[in-house]
Amino acid sequence: MELDNSPDLTAERLNEEATSSALSEEQYKRKMERRKEVQEQRLGQRNLEKGLIIVHTGNGKGKTTAALGMVLRSLGHGYRVAIVQFIKGAWEPAEKKVLSHWPDLLEFHAMGEGFTWETQDRQRDIQKAEQAWEKALTFIRNPEFKLILLDEINVALKLGYLKVENILAGLTEKLENSHIILTGRGAPQALIDQADLVTEMTLIKHPFREQGVKAQPGIEF
Numbered sequence: 001m002e003l004d005n006s007p008d009l010t011a012e013r014l015n016e017e018a019t020s021s022a023l024s025e026e027q028y029k030r031k032m033e034r035r036k037e038v039q040e041q042r043l044g045q046r047n048l049e050k051g052l053i054i055v056h057t058g059n060g061k062g063k064t065t066a067a068l069g070m071v072l073r074s075l076g077h078g079y080r081v082a083i084v085q086f087i088k089g090a091w092e093p094a095e096k097k098v099l100s101h102w103p104d105l106l107e108f109h110a111m112g113e114g115f116t117w118e119t120q121d122r123q124r125d126i127q128k129a130e131q132a133w134e135k136a137l138t139f140i141r142n143p144e145f146k147l148i149l150l151d152e153i154n155v156a157l158k159l160g161y162l163k164v165e166n167i168l169a170g171l172t173e174k175l176e177n178s179h180i181i182l183t184g185r186g187a188p189q190a191l192i193d194q195a196d197l198v199t200e201m202t203l204i205k206h207p208f209r210e211q212g213v214k215a216q217p218g219i220e221f
Helices: 007-020 025-045 063-076 094-099 122-140 153-158 164-171 189-194 207-211
Strands: 053-057 080-085 106-110 145-151 179-183 197-200
Touching: 053 063, 053 189, 063 080, 063 094, 063 145, 063 179, 080 122, 094 106, 106 122, 122 145, 122 153, 122 164, 153 164, 153 179, 164 189
Parallel strands: 053 179, 053 197, 080 106, 080 145, 145 179
Antiparallel strands: none
16 A cells, blocks of 8 residues: 655655654654554545546656556556557557557557657547547446556647547546546646646656757667
8 A cells, every 4th residue: 555645744754854863763763653653544544445537747757657657557456457549659669568468458559640740640630539539438438447548648638639528528437446547748727627636747857858868768668
């Protein structure tokens, strides 16, 4: 079970780390015993289970990577998982090769044909995005699938390939115990408002921008 990583608790931990070095061993032990009691109480108060709508957005790296971590975790539990890629379909990603080791649990559909500056055909991009969404709906409505990853769907929304209201309506069809992850920069506010868990990846430094380093296998693809 993961611990509570709320902002308030994170700040509390940082404060503890700053002061713990000045405590005696006995004081430190009592402090940790108290912290354990508080944490157990917090965990005891959080006993609900529900399927989540999860959004990974922001300009920083790691949105899809973090989602794939949840995919691997779900596969490890023996859950059925579906991945629908909305933009990167022209690539043959290494992730797809690795995930092919779970053919009975995972369905992987790369529906897009690449980034917009590569296709240069807006109507075809719209058509492909709509087809990807229709495929996604089949998994959202299917009780056999525990986790559905809609990779780069936020980009399709930002570019106007999909209508936000249609996506929000489709998400209401989500089954009670299934989880849906929507990745990509530029997530619309309406989607953020409807989501249960939202993480924004913040770009601080990037070797492509600052150093001219190209995309590399194992890092970007």
